[in-house]
Amino acid sequence: MDSHNPATGERLETYDDHDEGDIEDILASADDAFESWAETPITERQQLLERAGELLREREDEYAELISEEMGKPIAESRAELEKCAWVCDFYAERADEFLADEALGSEPHSRTFVSYEPLGAVLAVMPWNFPFWQVFRFAAPHLTAGNVGLLKHASNVPGCALAIEEIFRDAGYPEGVFSTLLAGSDAIEDVIADDRLDAVTLTGSEGAGRAVAEQAGSELKKHVLELGGSDPFVVCADADLEAAAETAATARTINSGQSCIAAKRFIVVDEVYDDFLDRFVSEMESLEVGDPLASDTDVGPQAREDLMTDLHEQVEESVAAGATLECGGEPLDREGYYYPPTVLSEPPRDSPAADEEVFGPAAAVFRVEDDDEAIELANDTRYGLGGSVWTEDLDRGERLAREIEAGCVFVNELVKSDPRLPFGGVKASGHGRELAEAGIHEFVNRKTVWVQSAGADDDVPDTE
Structure with missing residues (x-):
């Protein structure tokens, strides 16, 4: 071995x-x-x-x-x-x-x-x-x-x-x-x-x-x-703090170089703030440092194996071919090791890999929805149900939407994480x-x-x- x-x-x-x-x-x-x-x-x-x-x-x-x-x-x-x-x-x-x-x-x-x-x-x-x-x-x-x-x-x-x-x-x-x-x-x-x-x-x-x-x-x-596995939704409501949401979204998608079951993978954004959130999110993803995992300033390291990087790239390519827009990233880096950059795909079709499969790497799919009801419908339109995140300044609204998401754990104004004090599954x-x-x-x-x-x-x- x-x-x-x-x-x-x-x-x-x-x-x-x-x-x-x-x-x-x-x-x-x-x-x-x-x-x-x-x-x-x-x-x-x-x-x-x-x-x-x-x-x-x-x-x-x-x-x-x-x-x-x-x-x-x-x-x-x-x-x-x-x-x-x-x-x-x-x-x-x-x-x-x-x-x-x-x-x-x-x-x-x-x-x-x-x-x-x-x-x-x-x-x-x-x-x-x-x-x-x-x-x-x-x-x-x-x-x-x-x-x-x-x-x-x-x-x-x-x-x-x-x-x-x-x-x-x-x-x-x-x-x-x-x-x-x-x-x-x-x-x-x-x-x-x-x-x-x-x-x-x-x-x-x-x-x-x-x-x-x-x-x-x-x-x-x-x-x-x-x-x-998981394909966790990250729901951004019209009244969300977009700066905090975008900054946390980049972390939530790229933690462990994107290789996490509870990483946010599908970013579901209400139309009223979609363009503003997307611009902020892409900027945050592009600012991340990709490099040697032993270096203290590295944000995103390599994928764990070459085959995992290859599978991730195929999912990105197939999603773009199906109609998603590539906002940043999207190609393995030309360097030694299995490096894939932070990648953002906007508005992928609902039947594309970015929407329908678990994407295990630093590639995010961003979806535009009309309102909270459509956001919850899309959040639950998956065979997975591990975690979810809701972003809103109205905490009553956040709790209501959290209850409607079909998942083992849902966080309001926070990324999904495990905690020894809380049940997880x-x-x-x-x-x-x-x-x-x-x-x-x-x-x-x-x-x-x-x-x-x-x-x-x-x-x-x-x-x-």
Whole structure:
């Protein structure tokens, strides 16, 4: 398994894949570790998680450079990603015991009824390359602390990040087998999901990968959570602060060099302010610095792989051929590496790739609509439903429109982002289940109902289902 620097195309490192025997040993180790880990007091598990967060901060320089070299993220964003990972460790180190405390419920006299939250076992995390640390810690922080053991199948272009994360948990003092990395291709995952020692699976990735994992996990009757693609709308109302909206729009489209599921991708602007917003937005996109991801002033780095850049350019070309106007960008940069410039397409046809597909790169589609009603109609005219953003100075209007957008999360006068304190996930083809906050930690536990009847109490409670 090779890792390559997308800024140069050069090979960084070669790693030995795990073969069938290695995978068997890892599964056995996880199975052996689960019982004692589940019985470890949660306060001890929280202390270990706190230590993992400390290590992330201590090693930020080392790991930020690793992220930027393996997948091309600008170094400032790599640092921010690591800080967010430390934050999610802090959050669950402080709150997990509260979230997993027994929940008392009322029932009959002379009885005590409650829900206990107990770990499921081994959980497989199939994770993507675009946020190679955050996606993993978003999974691991809550679910290891809940008493599960974790297996990571990371994307094949970030093996160094995968092993570094395993190193963090090991150095933090986690017992052997509680968190392990599988350096294996996607073809090995089917057997892992089918294994009786695996209890659940979570995937962040493409719609196609999600369907494949959901089909198998469902056939095995194993719990699964999916966070898939998105084509998030960014709705600009007539009364929006256009300067703030345009500036944030450029960031929302190009964060992580445009390679983010929750990036704003379809900019839906009411006709009254369309031309003004478009001019401001194009100016903001053209002002972004494209360059070496290790340089501190870089805003947009390379695409993570050459094939991803090629696919992005084909979507742009097909959209222009269908009738979209190219306002800026639109051609791979003539330099070493897989660089694609910030690109704006105005008024693409509704059936063009820019409107109908997930565009995974720094290319934005800007649509003109008559009013708020048409804006919501277009915002919901997609098979995706991950996030959305509404821009208006009327907060009541913003909340009303936010409620009408079909998505797992909608922000008013703010870009879409994940936050450890808030549930995160999508609807429609963007997946199901939730991550983060209290809702996220409850996804991979057995919510066990317990009824304790006092001795000698009347036992004529009806036996019903």
